[in-house]
Amino acid sequence: MSGREHLxxxxxxxxxxxxxxxxxxxxLRSCPDCAGRVSEWKQTRALASGTGELSxxxxxxxxAAQRREIYQRLSEKPPRVRLWAPVLAAACALTVGVFVYxxxxxxxxxxxxxxxxxxxxxxxxSMEQSFEPAAAxxxxxxxxxxxx
Ligand SMILES: [Zn+2]
Numbered sequence: 314m315s316g317r318e319h320l321x322x323x324x325x326x327x328x329x330x331x332x333x334x335x336x337x338x339x340x341l342r343s344c345p346d347c348a349g350r351v352s353e354w355k356q357t358r359a360l361a362s363g364t365g366e367l368s369x370x371x372x373x374x375x376x377a378a379q380r381r382e383i384y385q386r387l388s389e390k391p392p393r394v395r396l397w398a399p400v401l402a403a404a405c406a407l408t409v410g411v412f413v414y415x416x417x418x419x420x421x422x423x424x425x426x427x428x429x430x431x432x433x434x435x436x437x438x439s440m441e442q443s444f445e446p447a448a449a450x451x452x453x454x455x456x457x458x459x460x461x
Contacts, residue, residue: 320347329354 320328320337327333328341328351341348356375 319344320350325350325354329358 318340320333320340324333324337325347328337328347333341341351352375
């Protein structure tokens with residue numbers, strides 16, 4: 314493993330138990346990220362096993378930092394949620410409204426328009442078919458009457 318790559322979880326575990334290779338130990342000394350992971354693991358292990366492996370000062374510092382981070386996350390997130398909640402709710406309401414409203418409203422006029430168009434054409438066609446002969450006949454009758 315090169316010094317630049319972060320330690321894998323296995324190497325971090327090795328480092329916790331002090332059996333990591335030399336370059337891993339060197340990486341830990343130069344990389345706060347991995348050193349933090351190791352101390353986090355150590356903290357977890359210490360808490361799990363009940364052995365106060367870390368000094369109270371370190372533990373308190375670590376827990377305080379963890380608590381600050383948690384509080385920061387807690388205090389950061391709600392405003393975002395509160396800001397987005399009405400927008401999301403409005404968007405949801407709109408979406409639901411559109412989905413609920415449209416099938417009832419839009420397809421019907423479209424369907425009616427199609428039906429109306431085809432019905433209109435059918436009506437016009439049937440009217441032409443039924444009326445033209447009659448009209449033509451009556452016109453013919455008129456013509457015949459006038460001619461006679
Ligand atoms: Zn690292």
